[in-house]
Amino acid sequence: MPLIKSISGIRGTIGDKEGENLTPAAIVRFTAAFAWLLLQKKNKKRGTKMVIGRDGRSSGEMVRGYVADTLIKMGIDVIDLGLSTTPTVEIAVKMEKALGGIIITASHNPEEWNALKLLNSKGEFISAKRGQKVLELAEKKDFETAAAKKAGTLIKDDSYLQKHIDGILKYPLVNAKAIAEQEYKIVVDAINSTGAIFVPALLKALGVNDVIVLNGEVNGKFAHNPEPLPEHLSQLSNEVVKQKAHLGIAVDPDVDRLCFVCEDGSMFGEEYTLVAVADYILGKRSGNTVSNMSSTKALKEITKEHKGKYFPSAVGEVNVVKKMKEAKAVIGGEGNGGIIVPDFHYGRDALIGIALFLSHLAEQKKSISSLRKMYPDYFISKNKIALEKETDVDSIFEKIRKKYKKQPINTEDGLKIEFDNDWVHLRTSNTEPIIRIYAESDFETKANNMAMQLMRDIKEFS
Numbered sequence: 001m002p003l004i005k006s007i008s009g010i011r012g013t014i015g016d017k018e019g020e021n022l023t024p025a026a027i028v029r030f031t032a033a034f035a036w037l038l039l040q041k042k043n044k045k046r047g048t049k050m051v052i053g054r055d056g057r058s059s060g061e062m063v064r065g066y067v068a069d070t071l072i073k074m075g076i077d078v079i080d081l082g083l084s085t086t087p088t089v090e091i092a093v094k095m096e097k098a099l100g101g102i103i104i105t106a107s108h109n110p111e112e113w114n115a116l117k118l119l120n121s122k123g124e125f126i127s128a129k130r131g132q133k134v135l136e137l138a139e140k141k142d143f144e145t146a147a148a149k150k151a152g153t154l155i156k157d158d159s160y161l162q163k164h165i166d167g168i169l170k171y172p173l174v175n176a177k178a179i180a181e182q183e184y185k186i187v188v189d190a191i192n193s194t195g196a197i198f199v200p201a202l203l204k205a206l207g208v209n210d211v212i213v214l215n216g217e218v219n220g221k222f223a224h225n226p227e228p229l230p231e232h233l234s235q236l237s238n239e240v241v242k243q244k245a246h247l248g249i250a251v252d253p254d255v256d257r258l259c260f261v262c263e264d265g266s267m268f269g270e271e272y273t274l275v276a277v278a279d280y281i282l283g284k285r286s287g288n289t290v291s292n293m294s295s296t297k298a299l300k301e302i303t304k305e306h307k308g309k310y311f312p313s314a315v316g317e318v319n320v321v322k323k324m325k326e327a328k329a330v331i332g333g334e335g336n337g338g339i340i341v342p343d344f345h346y347g348r349d350a351l352i353g354i355a356l357f358l359s360h361l362a363e364q365k366k367s368i369s370s371l372r373k374m375y376p377d378y379f380i381s382k383n384k385i386a387l388e389k390e391t392d393v394d395s396i397f398e399k400i401r402k403k404y405k406k407q408p409i410n411t412e413d414g415l416k417i418e419f420d421n422d423w424v425h426l427r428t429s430n431t432e433p434i435i436r437i438y439a440e441s442d443f444e445t446k447a448n449n450m451a452m453q454l455m456r457d458i459k460e461f462s
Contacts, residue, residue: 005135006430011106011115014059022114027066031102033138034118035074037130038099047099048152049077051092051119053084053160054104055254056193058220059114063104067116068154075148080156083194083218085255086117087349088164093123094345095163100126105254108227109432111220124346125318161198164351165205171344173284174355178362180207185245187212187261189236191226192219193253195350202351206358212243228252228259228337229382230267237265247361247368251350257337258350260357262369270337271296275375277339277353278331280360282306287330290323292316293416294425294438295335298376314413316430321346335380381447384434385458393428393435399461400426400454417454424450426458 003012003019003026010030015021035050042048050071054060060083068078079096081089086103093101100120106113118126118134126134168174186208190196196216203211214235215223225232228250240248240261247268248261260268268276275298278289282303289303292315300310308330313323317338324332324342333340339353340346361371387393397415410416414427422441429436435458439451 004430004433006131009116009118009131011109011113013112014062014114022063024066027063027116028070029141030116030134030138031067031070032074034100034102034116034134035071035076037134037137038121039074039076042099047077047097048075049079049096049098051079051081051089051096051098051101052104053081053089053092053101055085055106056083056196056218056220057106057111057114057222057253059112060104060220063114063116067102067104072152072154073148074152075150076152078152078154080154081160082156082158083197084160085164085194085198085351087256087345087347087351088160088198090119090123090347090349091164091167091345092157092160093119093121095160097121103254107254108252108257110226111222122346124321127318161201164198165202167344168202168352168355169205171341171352171355173281173359174206174352175359175363176206176355179355179358182246182362182365183210184208184247184358185210185212185243187214187236187239187243187245187248188216189214189228189233189248189250190216190218191224191228191251191253192217192222193226193255194218195251195253195255198255198351199249199251199354202354206355208358212239212245214239222253226253228257228270233259233261233267237261237267241265249354252337255350256348258339258353258357259337260368262372263367264369266369268368268372271335271378271380272298272372272375273337273353273357274331274333274335274339275299275302276360276371277333277356278302279306279375280356280363281331281341282308285330288327290320290327290329290332292320292334293410293413294427294436296378296380296440297423298378299335301376315427317348319413376442378440378442379444379447380438380440381444381451383437383451383455384429384432385437385455387428387433387435389433391462396458396461397426400457403457419450422446422450424454426454 012022103117259270303310338348441447
């Protein structure tokens with residue numbers, strides 16, 4: 001499996017084949033290139049601190065060691081949060097006034113993967129321009145690697161779990177009183193990662209005392225595919241029904257994606273996590289919304305109902321955040337269950353998402369399945385095709401564009417083709433060697449059929 005280098009960092013399977021695996025040498029090289037770039041822009045207010053944290057996968061401690069040692073040798077003080085979450089590290093970077101941060105996580109990828117996610121001094125993913133510069137420096141080794149005159153220090157800090165939760169409790173739209181009054185019973189699928197630590201702690205702080213945790217041992221041996229999709233959540237669904245719980249919660253290994261299971265075991269739908277939270281926030285404050293163009297059109301409809309404006313962005317958190325700032329959005333995110341609350345912080349955060357969703361549910365005083373019925377039923381068929389090393393994706397997309405030239409087509413991020421009120425979006429993944437094929441319609445079979453047709457087109461033109 002080739003090492004994947006993107007503007008947000010690098011990821012790959014752990015191994016010793018340079019260029020194909022995430023090797024110790026690659027970890028050191030990319031860490032050093034990123035740190036060197038940050039050191040060129042340091043100022044007295046920020047000093048020379050960087051924040052690191054990791055999810056629960058088994059390779060995390062090994063990768064952490066190489067990252068921390070590299071930074072320390074370069075004279076950087078390392079604030080090590082240990083087992084943490086992506087949003088918690090993002091918050092810590094800003095609170096610590098650090099130069100930046102590195103999150104050691106491969107997010108939804110299987111356990112044999114790991115990655116370095118790179119954050120700027122605002123605790124946000126670095127820009128495309130900065131990311132490209134890191135890649136170039138790392139490839140050319142065009143930076144100073146000599147040890148600093150004075151080594152940095154390693155500071156272990158486990159206080160940010162509580163600081164993150166305290167911030168959520170203080171957020172004005174989180175209604176902990178209403179949540180506690182409902183006396184919810186909740187089942188959590190923590191996928192053997194740090195959600196097992198952070199989600200129950202948050203729920204307890206919100207007044208939820210009856211919490212059942214599945215896959216709660218933080219050992220990185222994921223009990224199932226870690227991407228929180230319906231086909232991977234049968235255990236959670238069955239347990240919600242068995243325990244007669246009010247709902248189930250699933251997060252991914254680094255706790256930036258979020259989805260819910262209804263009391264009857266049905267899926268609330270990861271696409272509707274953002275829709276429900278946006279509905280709640282727009283009911284409290286007026287404003288605009290943003291989601292990536294692979295997300296459901298239901299958000300656009302809800303936004304219009306609340307007299308706001310909806311703006312689509314290219315896929316990728318950094319692109320969504322950029323568009324949110326331009327549009328002055330009050331809520332945004334991605335249809336994969338990523339919630340971004342801008343006046344909390346500009347990053348996908350399942351923890352603030354849980355608190356806002358439960359506040360909405362509690363104030364509505366409905367079952368979660370009844371809440372779901374408040375929103376339109378659209379279906380997104382999500383598919384992917386693995387790529388061979390030499391696949392010419394640009395050529396394939398150009399042939400597809402010509403085939404459907406009579407349809408409205410957006411080429412900002414791959415190809416998005418509109419068919420009346422339906423759409424299909426084709427794009428290469430930033431995190432895996434695949435083409436993603438998403439299609440949305442008001443009928444599941446129609447969405448599937450559209451996706452299957454485009455997959456046939458891809459194979460035909462390959």
